[in-house]
Amino acid sequence: MLELDIRSFRYAEKEILKELSFSLEQGEHLVILGESGGGKSTLLHLIYGLLPLDMGTVKWQNKPLLGPGHHLIPGEKFIKLVAQDFNVMPFTSVSENIATHLSKLDEEADKVRISELLKVVDLYDYKDTLVKNLSGGQKQRVAIATALANAPQLLLLDEPFSNIDTFRKNSLRRKLFNYLKSKNISCITATHDAEEALSYADRILMLKNGSLEAIGTPEEIYRGIATPFQAGFFSEFSILPKNVLFDSDSSEAIIVLPHQLKPSPVETKLKIKVIKSYFKGANYLIFGIWGIVEVYFLHPVSLKGDETIYLSYHENN
Numbered sequence: 001m002l003e004l005d006i007r008s009f010r011y012a013e014k015e016i017l018k019e020l021s022f023s024l025e026q027g028e029h030l031v032i033l034g035e036s037g038g039g040k041s042t043l044l045h046l047i048y049g050l051l052p053l054d055m056g057t058v059k060w061q062n063k064p065l066l067g068p069g070h071h072l073i074p075g076e077k078f079i080k081l082v083a084q085d086f087n088v089m090p091f092t093s094v095s096e097n098i099a100t101h102l103s104k105l106d107e108e109a110d111k112v113r114i115s116e117l118l119k120v121v122d123l124y125d126y127k128d129t130l131v132k133n134l135s136g137g138q139k140q141r142v143a144i145a146t147a148l149a150n151a152p153q154l155l156l157l158d159e160p161f162s163n164i165d166t167f168r169k170n171s172l173r174r175k176l177f178n179y180l181k182s183k184n185i186s187c188i189t190a191t192h193d194a195e196e197a198l199s200y201a202d203r204i205l206m207l208k209n210g211s212l213e214a215i216g217t218p219e220e221i222y223r224g225i226a227t228p229f230q231a232g233f234f235s236e237f238s239i240l241p242k243n244v245l246f247d248s249d250s251s252e253a254i255i256v257l258p259h260q261l262k263p264s265p266v267e268t269k270l271k272i273k274v275i276k277s278y279f280k281g282a283n284y285l286i287f288g289i290w291g292i293v294e295v296y297f298l299h300p301v302s303l304k305g306d307e308t309i310y311l312s313y314h315e316n317n
């Protein structure tokens with residue numbers, strides 16, 4: 001089990017992470033969701049042991065990890081980090097890149113292992129290709145396979161699918177995260193892709209200005225969205241008073257996601273003037289105004305600008 005307790009971490013004068021504590025069970029997948037520049041990579045580098053943590057502790061199986069000052073080569077052996085500048089050897093083949101991380105004691109066993117990993121990252125057909133001749137996304141997949149070669153106990157993935165097209169990304173994510181579960185490998189993924197976090201995390205940790213904004217299962221995080229910062233990861237949103245949405249004495253404004261507003265066949269307090277419809281495939285995202293307040297909702301067909309429509313609120317839909 002990983003236990004992390006960061007009081008503060010600074011690069012020179014600038015505090016990047018503060019008051020951040022969490023633990024991770026063996027086999028668990030935690031997704032760190034945060035804005036660009038929010039400290040996600042720094043957090044992974046601290047866990048891996050590339051950066052010194054003077055004000056805080058990182059423990060693995062109850063033992064403190066001592067950081068770069070205590071190792072000749074920084075980084076813990078049982079942890080693998082796939083960094084954004086994925087470290088691959090360009091002038092050797094895909095298979096050789098993976099093989100360098102294997103024991104080389106049993107050639108047959110290594111071959112089987114290489115094939116298994118190539119299938120996880122969908123690169124079997126490229127096993128003899130030189131890495132320099134691969135695309136950015138393919139190199140990223142080689143980096144993931146090499147990180148898995150020596151069966152780490154904890155895998156740290158920094159924006160692991162940033163160079164990979166949507167078509168391949170979906171199948172790769174399913175294969176990779178299923179593989180990690182089947183081998184009981186713990187994983188921490190840093191991303192700003194909320195859809196990825198919802199689909200593949202056991203728990204999500206939202207990071208805001210280097211501090212913990214929220215932590216919980218994907219359902220808890222999504223159903224608990226309470227601030228514009230949190231909502232902003234997932235979709236457009238509206239901020240509307242309770243007494244307009246439902247029977248309430250309160251004029252307090254709350255966050256409303258597009259799918260929570262539906263066209264109403266009867267008049268409601270929420271009469272919207274349509275501004276624009278955006279095609280989203282399965283439906284349209286409609287942007288409208290209620291007075292001067294921006295409102296976003298989903299609709300099965302496109303609506304014309306200046307059209308008016310009544311909406312009703314459905315909290316759990």
Ligand SMILES: Nc1ncnc2c1ncn2[C@@H]1O[C@H](COP(=O)(O)OP(=O)(O)OP(=O)(O)O)[C@@H](O)[C@H]1O
Pocket residue numbers: 011016034035036037038039040041042043192
């Ligand atoms: N070596 C460094 N020295 C000084 N400042 C740094 C260093 N590395 C990162 N920073 C700063 O620390 C902050 C956090 O950076 P970090 O790379 O951890 O963010 P991130 O959430 O991973 O961002 P992204 O999603 O864009 O990769 C940024 O403001 C960055 O400029």
